[in-house]
Amino acid sequence: MQTADIATLARTIDAVPTITVTFPTAKKITGLGSTSLWKLGKEKRIEIVHVGRRALITVRSLEKLLLPTTDAPQLRRRGRPRKISNTTVAP
Secondary structure, three states: OOHHHHHHHHHHHHHOOOOEEEHHHHHHHHOOOHHHHHHHHHOOOOOEEEEOOEEEEEHHHHHHHHOOOOOOOOOOOOOOOOOOOOOOOOO
């Protein structure tokens, strides 16, 4: 390969957007720890892709998690649901 071909190839590779990141990179991006990232993956809030024995996190799912949205999902309450009383108080 000629030097010009290698330089062109390097520019092309740098221009391709990153699809996935490793856990150490995701930790640096988000500021979260490994345990928190694995927990988010288990809860399906981020997408974890396994390639062989390697686990990668999709950048799209990290962006979805970190970027503000207009319609925030309603958080599930833990524990037993409360009873709703349908009785009305007579005046």
